[in-house]
Amino acid sequence: MLVSNQQTLDPLMTAQDWMSDGRDVAIATVIETWGSAPRPVGSHLVIDRSGNFEGSVSGGCVEGAVIAEAMEVIESGQPRMLEFGVADETAWQVGLSCGGRIRVYVERLG
Amino acid sequence: MDPFCLKKLNEERRARRAAILLTDIGDGRDRVIRQGDPIAGALGPAVRTAFLSGRSGIADVDGRSFFLNVHLPPPRLVVIGAVHISQALAPMAKVAGYDMEIIDPRTAFATQERFPDVVLHAEWPQDVLEARPLDPYTGVAAVTHDPKIDDPALAAALTSGCFYVGALGSRKTHAKRVERLKLLGLADEQISRISAPIGLDIGAASPAEIAVAIIAEVVKTFRARELQPLQQLDRTA
Numbered sequence: 010m011l012v013s014n015q016q017t018l019d020p021l022m023t024a025q026d027w028m029s030d031g032r033d034v035a036i037a038t039v040i041e042t043w044g045s046a047p048r049p050v051g052s053h054l055v056i057d058r059s060g061n062f063e064g065s066v067s068g069g070c071v072e073g074a075v076i077a078e079a080m081e082v083i084e085s086g087q088p089r090m091l092e093f094g095v096a097d098e099t100a101w102q103v104g105l106s107c108g109g110r111i112r113v114y115v116e117r118l119g
Numbered sequence: 120m121d122p123f124c125l126k127k128l129n130e131e132r133r134a135r136r137a138a139i140l141l142t143d144i145g146d147g148r149d150r151v152i153r154q155g156d157p158i159a160g161a162l163g164p165a166v167r168t169a170f171l172s173g174r175s176g177i178a179d180v181d182g183r184s185f186f187l188n189v190h191l192p193p194p195r196l197v198v199i200g201a202v203h204i205s206q207a208l209a210p211m212a213k214v215a216g217y218d219m220e221i222i223d224p225r226t227a228f229a230t231q232e233r234f235p236d237v238v239l240h241a242e243w244p245q246d247v248l249e250a251r252p253l254d255p256y257t258g259v260a261a262v263t264h265d266p267k268i269d270d271p272a273l274a275a276a277l278t279s280g281c282f283y284v285g286a287l288g289s290r291k292t293h294a295k296r297v298e299r300l301k302l303l304g305l306a307d308e309q310i311s312r313i314s315a316p317i318g319l320d321i322g323a324a325s326p327a328e329i330a331v332a333i334i335a336e337v338v339k340t341f342r343a344r345e346l347q348p349l350q351q352l353d354r355t356a
Contacts, residue, residue, distance in 0.1 A: 018214070021125065021128065021129055021132070022129055024125060025125055025126060025129050028122055028125070036120050038142075038186070038188065040144070040175075040176075040177060040186045041176075041177060049175075050174070050175045050176055051175035051188045051189065088144075088147045090144070114142070114144060114186065116120055116142075116147055117120075118120050118122060118125060119120075119121070119122045
């Protein structure tokens with residue numbers, strides 16, 4: 010059965026499609042979680058240079074920040090480790106309202 | 120991520136083969152490991168454990184940190200019956216990440232027009248399942264209401280360790296089904312694994328609502344299974 014990746018919403022398949030189209034792509038991966046984290050370890054968010062994205066690393070709380078970092082990773086080619094915790098005005102600008110903590114690895118494809 | 124690794128990983132995933140993407144989070148280098156690939160050194164046990172448990176995570180080995188992202192084949196849902204409920208179930212299963220196939224020997228029902236984008240087998244379940252055996256990564260939902268079609272598939276599902284076995288029909292219908300399955304030589308213990316009436320009790324009335332109840336029950340059963348001993352995952356990975 011052949012189905013389009015849009016239907017299956019599979020970020021890694023989407024990343025491969027984008028790569029074939031010659032688009033610059035960054036892949037963000039949840040590599041560690043503590044407490045109640047919305048998405049499990051191994052979850053992906055893929056982002057292209059124009060800010061298109063597919064997948065998720067949280068329930069939508071930190072995606073914006075990850076996309077912004079991904080732009081810089083696409084530019085520099087240097088992977089980054091991001092950490093997000095409980096939303097707190099003093100310590101964090103973006104955070105997880107659920108009270109968990111996650112570590113996200115962002116790397117460029119290629 | 121190395122583009123070659125992404126292609127290779129996706130190729131393994133499309134073929135329903137277990138694979139791990141191993142990333143050295145110190146220098147960003149990665150590689151794809153297939154189950155059974157020889158892994159030298161201290162990383163070997165971490166890789167074997169990850170394949171068994173299906174859990175992704177970090178392994179610290181010789182002062183370096185590796186991230187192991189485990190990709191096990193997605194669960195499959197085999198539906199017996201190309202009926203109205205199955206038409207609603209097909210797109211729901213796909214979005215929920217299940218590979219769905221339909222078996223129904225009645226060629227008037229099992230048409231590609233009624234089921235675009237679905238793998239359809241217009242044959243008897245026993246013939247299809249002989250060529251493509253069921254496994255613990257597969258759930259079976261029998262929804263034809265016809266014992267000639269449903270029963271052989273249910274018997275095959277119960278003897279193959281399918282993670283989910285559901286059958287459409289009232290309690291009265293199911294009581295008769297239980298008697299027939301006993302005559303086929305199935306034990307009470309096996310027969311009691313059948314979810315009947317099928318689906319979570321959400322008061323479903325329409326075919327689409329019954330499909331919601333079925334997919335919800337399939338997801339619930341598959342996730343509950345993760346809490347059980349993980350060794351059985353190895354059998355099909």
